[in-house]
Every structure is written in structure tokens, then in C-alpha cells.
Amino acid sequence: MPIKAEEIVTMITTAIPDARVNITDLAGDDNHFHADIYSESFAGKSRVEQHKTVYAALGDKMGGVLHALSIKTFQTK
Amino acid sequence: MSENPVFTQIRSDLSANDVVLYMKGTQVFPQCGFSAVVVNILNNLGVTFKSVNVLEDEDVRQAIKEFASWPTIPQLYIKGEFVGGCDIVKEMFSSGELQDLLKDKGIAIKDAA
Numbered sequence: 001m002p003i004k005a006e007e008i009v010t011m012i013t014t015a016i017p018d019a020r021v022n023i024t025d026l027a028g029d030d031n032h033f034h035a036d037i038y039s040e041s042f043a044g045k046s047r048v049e050q051h052k053t054v055y056a057a058l059g060d061k062m063g064g065v066l067h068a069l070s071i072k073t074f075q076t077k
Numbered sequence: 078m079s080e081n082p083v084f085t086q087i088r089s090d091l092s093a094n095d096v097v098l099y100m101k102g103t104q105v106f107p108q109c110g111f112s113a114v115v116v117n118i119l120n121n122l123g124v125t126f127k128s129v130n131v132l133e134d135e136d137v138r139q140a141i142k143e144f145a146s147w148p149t150i151p152q153l154y155i156k157g158e159f160v161g162g163c164d165i166v167k168e169m170f171s172s173g174e175l176q177d178l179l180k181d182k183g184i185a186i187k188d189a190a
Binding site: 047048051052055062063068070071072 | 147148162164165
């Protein structure tokens with residue numbers, strides 16, 4: 001079952017309120033996405049930790065209905 | 078709660094091999110685009126690595142996600158340490174961090190030039 005880009009953004013911003021998310025539906029199939037995520041809350045965290053925060057926001061969607069999401073995190077000031 | 082028994086196998090693979098990639102498919106025939114990207118990067122650097130095909134072992138496929146608290150495959154480990162998934166490895170390769178990390182850990186890589 002596909003997932004809409006807006007749902008992904010909502011889940012991320014619910015968990016990381018200051019996050020700015022630029023999402024691209026790479027194949028136009030609601031299945032392959034790339035998200036650039038900007039947040040101050042990434043400060044002091046390693047890349048692995050930053051990505052874990054995002055995965056936590058997506059809960060069991062990641063690796064489930066959401067098969068292919070590539071992410072890049074940016075720490076904002 | 079007792080530990081997942083598959084962790085013992087994972088730990089022994091990680092201690093026996095400097096670089097381990099948990100992936101979908103094999104080094105020769107990756108079966109997922111994200112896994113293929115990491116294989117290409119490691120090949121490009123001339124790094125010898127052990128790969129574990131999670132599609133052949135459902136127990137390992139589930140256990141490795143729990144092991145790293147990381148929900149996706151591929152997962153790259155260097156000297157027993159979880160480095161990241163496809164996105165992070167790609168970013169580190171572009172910035173040269175991956176090359177530095179490998180050199181720091183005493184793992185031979187091909188010179189880019």
C-alpha cells in the first residue's frame with residue numbers, strides 16, 4: 001500500500017516540530033522518495049543519530065509500507 | 078528478556094571481518110538499488126569486504142535491524158562499528174570521510190588519483 005508524501009512530512013514534523021522537509025517523489029509512484037530534512041534539533045548528533053531520529057518519527061512505516069526513502073539531514077542554526 | 082540468539086552470529090561475523098555489509102542480494106548481483114550503491118562504493122575504493130545476503134536468511138534480516146536499531150538494509154560495519162545505511166555511506170564517500178575512516182582503521186584502499 002503506497003504512502004503519500006504529505007503523510008511522511010506530517011509524521012516527521014509531528015515528531016520534530018521545527019523540521020523543514022523538502023520531499024521529492026522520485027518515481028511518481030508514491031513509493032520512492034527522497035527527503036531533505038532541516039532542523040536545529042540535529043545539533044550535536046552524529047549522522048547516524050540524526051537519521052535514527054527521522055526513522056523513529058516514521059515508526060513502523062519505514063521498511064514496511066515505506067520501502068524506499070532516502071534521507072539527508074541538515075543541521076540548521 | 079534474553080538476547081536475540083542471532084546476535085551471536087552477527088558479532089562473530091563482525092569480529093572476523095574488518096568490513097561487513099548486510100545487503101539484499103550478493104556483491105555480484107545486488108537485488109536492491111540501495112545495496113548496489115554501497116557495493117559500488119566499496120568496489121571503487123578497492124575494499125575487500127564480507128557481505129551477508131539478508132534475503133537468504135529471514136532471521137538475520139530481522140535481527141540486524143534490531144542489532145543496530147536501524148530499520149533498513151543495507152547496513153555497513155567497519156571494525157565492528159555501524160557506519161550507516163546507503164544515504165550516509167554515499168554522503169561520507171562524497172566528502173572523503175569514508176576514505177579517512179577506512180584509513181584510520183588501517184584498512185587498505187585504492188588511491189583515487
